[in-house]
Ligand SMILES: CSCC[C@H](NC=O)C(=O)O
């Protein structure tokens with residue numbers, strides 16, 4: 001007979017085998033699978049379609065006191081595309097590689113692991129009849145995170161359905177950790193996707209002259225690179241963590257006059273364009289970055305223009321950085337720390353997530369949201385070839401969530417009297 005561990009791993013593999021990669025994610029099959037899991041565990045389910053063809057699965061484990069704010073465990077069902085032939089094992093086969101017991105699959109780290117670990121932890125907690133949650137626990141399995149999340153967590157977080165859940169805290173994804181300590185995230189950098197364009201006089205390829213489009217653009221690229229190096233140096237020297245510097249990476253270059261064999265080689269073009277993925281920490285000064293952009297990276301005086309392809313505000317409507325507290329003023333943070341410790345795990349210092357996740361939609365609603373994917377001793381392979389998660393790490397993560405969900409679902413706020421005594 002199959003052992004319980006084998007059954008757990010085989011359910012994880014089933015989820016990983018559903019191809020939910022963009023641009024054609026099989027959301028329907030993922031939703032059907034998740035609903036079947038909910039039924040086997042005994043959780044209430046709803047399949048919501050805030051955007052047509054993009055089902056969002058919402059599960060509920062009702063708490064005994066529905067007046068208390070609830071817990072939301074969020075995960076996304078979509079994954080990024082793969083270059084199949086560059087993988088050692090097919091990315092949607094969920095191959096378990098002996099003797100390492102690594103499970104290879106797109107989504108094994110980002111983030112089908114987390115979605116099913118939530119479910120396995122609840123399956124286990126539910127099997128103990130003496131444990132009843134005080135607070136309701138919701139699980140949302142949302143589409144489209146990898147393409148911005150507007151049609152997924154975005155529509156969900158601003159919906160009436162969401163308001164009716166009275167969510168008090170959200171858990172969402174984090175990152176694998178190569179060390180033995182788990183990582184947790186209390187904020188994230190804002191993406192600014194920038195395109196800059198230079199124009200200039202065209203001319204013969206043999207002529208040296210000033211103000212060509214290429215020269216104008218190259219001056220910008222040099223300036224961007226100096227800035228990039230200054231930020232990267234802060235990380236390399238250990239002065240700042242990755243999430244607290246501004247990253248800039250050039251992601252496209254577009255220039256030249258096409259010919260039947262490639263490009264016309266003796267013509268300096270009249271236009272040249274470059275694109276950058278910029279990530280701005282919540283603690284940075286967005287105005288000073290805007291000034292740098294207008295004055296150094298795309299100055300009109302050098303015949304340059306710029307536009308944002310996508311730009312997420314760095315601050316909230318009060319001009320404040322959007323951060324979840326990680327001190328004793330946020331009981332959810334303290335509870336998480338304790339719960340991880342109780343399950344024999346260690347948390348590293350909380351960090352700013354270097355990229356974007358759906359957590360921002362929940363933080364935008366004023367809710368505390370913590371990014372956490374329990375993967376220690378694991379190389380960071382999200383969006384990479386040969387993404388994998390070790391079986392033992394996956395199982396360990398379930399223990400961690402069991403501890404966290406138990407603590408969260410049982411949490412009783414100290415009465416104001418008690419709070420007063422604590423202060424004294
Ligand atoms: C601007 S939304 C893009 C979201 C994406 N999230 C995960 O990789 C990211 O690039 O960070």
Ligand SMILES: [Zn+2]
Pocket residue numbers: 076110111145173
């Ligand atoms: Zn993700």
Ligand SMILES: [Zn+2]
Pocket residue numbers: 080110146382383
């Ligand atoms: Zn991702």
